[in-house]
Amino acid sequence: MDIVRVTGLVKRYGDLLALDHFDLPIKQGEIFGLLGPNGSGKTTAINCMLQLLTYDRGSIELFGEAMAPTRYDLKRRIGMVPQQVAVLEELTVRENIDFFCSLYVRDRARRRALVDEAIEFVDLGDYVRFRPKKLSGGLLRRLNIACGIAHKPELIFFDEPTVAVDPQSRNAILSGIQGLRDEGATVVYTSHYMEEVEQICSQIMIMDRGRVLAQGTNEELKRMVSTGEKIVVELSELPARVLERLRALPHVLDAVFADGELTVRCEASPHNLVDVLGVLGAARIVPGRVWAEPPTLNDVFLELTGRELRD
Ligand SMILES: Nc1ncnc2c1ncn2[C@@H]1O[C@H](COP(=O)(O)OP(=O)(O)OP(=O)(O)O)[C@@H](O)[C@H]1O
Numbered sequence: 001m002d003i004v005r006v007t008g009l010v011k012r013y014g015d016l017l018a019l020d021h022f023d024l025p026i027k028q029g030e031i032f033g034l035l036g037p038n039g040s041g042k043t044t045a046i047n048c049m050l051q052l053l054t055y056d057r058g059s060i061e062l063f064g065e066a067m068a069p070t071r072y073d074l075k076r077r078i079g080m081v082p083q084q085v086a087v088l089e090e091l092t093v094r095e096n097i098d099f100f101c102s103l104y105v106r107d108r109a110r111r112r113a114l115v116d117e118a119i120e121f122v123d124l125g126d127y128v129r130f131r132p133k134k135l136s137g138g139l140l141r142r143l144n145i146a147c148g149i150a151h152k153p154e155l156i157f158f159d160e161p162t163v164a165v166d167p168q169s170r171n172a173i174l175s176g177i178q179g180l181r182d183e184g185a186t187v188v189y190t191s192h193y194m195e196e197v198e199q200i201c202s203q204i205m206i207m208d209r210g211r212v213l214a215q216g217t218n219e220e221l222k223r224m225v226s227t228g229e230k231i232v233v234e235l236s237e238l239p240a241r242v243l244e245r246l247r248a249l250p251h252v253l254d255a256v257f258a259d260g261e262l263t264v265r266c267e268a269s270p271h272n273l274v275d276v277l278g279v280l281g282a283a284r285i286v287p288g289r290v291w292a293e294p295p296t297l298n299d300v301f302l303e304l305t306g307r308e309l310r311d
Pocket residue numbers: 013016018036037038039040041042043044045160192
């Protein structure tokens with residue numbers, strides 16, 4: 001069953017079309033990655049699904065039922081970890097988690113157990129009496145997560161939860177999200193970091209300017225594009241005529257030389273490396289380090305839009 005079914009969603013902010021007939025189908029048990037550059041409409045889509053924003057057209061079904069601002073029964077089954085950390089400064093770590101959990105769970109004894117579990121889950125046991133301003137950026141993010149998930153929601157939205165966190169907290173957040181999925185939650189994960197999406201998401205949608213560009217597994221998306229591999233060669237310099245010769249090779253999609261690195265994007269072919277090194281050798285250019293990389297989601301985005309996914 002689709003846990004989320006968004007159909008033909010249109011959202012305008014004045015003249016700006018933020019969502020342009022946006023469709024989103026999400027199956028139970030997925031970690032669903034919504035990948036797109038800044039401003040592509042990810043947060044707007046989430047806020048519409050949660051009924052925090054009104055929208056101009058389209059329909060939103062969650063858990064197989066039509067979502068509406070007053071569907072508190074559905075909202076109770078949802079968790080939201082917003083992009084901007086949203087906690088209360090005057091409350092301690094434990095009090096914050098308890099406060100957000102109390103919006104969904106009345107029973108005190110049950111809440112105490114849930115709050116304990118959330119604290120353990122984000123590994124904030126040493127900080128329960130701290131107030132938010134005493135926490136580092138990574139710990140604050142973990143508190144933000146605990147506040148969003150303590151009530152054990154079935155569907156959890158994570159909106160760019162790793163922006164500006166240290167690598168250790170980032171890895172803890174990513175494996176925590178996988179743990180939530182293993183416990184049965186469905187996760188919607190937005191990011192403009194393709195590596196994270198590749199790492200944890202079982203299904204990925206690439207969006208741009210409020211529209212769906214492509215959807216599939218990591219492997220399916222990469223098979224959609226013609227880039228088979230990228231060959232990278234370290235070089236001190238590269239004459240323009242040699243670059244032109246590389247671009248004219250039969251399986252080469254493009255070749256770029258910048259910052260001492262030649263990057264040649266090729267269609268899949270067994271001879272790419274030999275061909276590229278052959279052109280360099282014929283021009284008496286001695287390469288430094290040479291390596292090949294499989295295509296990335298950035299290559300998918302590049303082929304679909306002509307632009308880089310990165311900022
Ligand atoms: N309240 C608003 N009023 C006017 N325009 C807005 C508003 N909120 C977002 N936008 C615009 O709508 C578009 C989509 O923004 P949105 O925040 O949904 O994108 P995003 O993919 O989540 O990007 P980011 O990662 O930067 O948050 C952008 O062009 C943004 O400038």
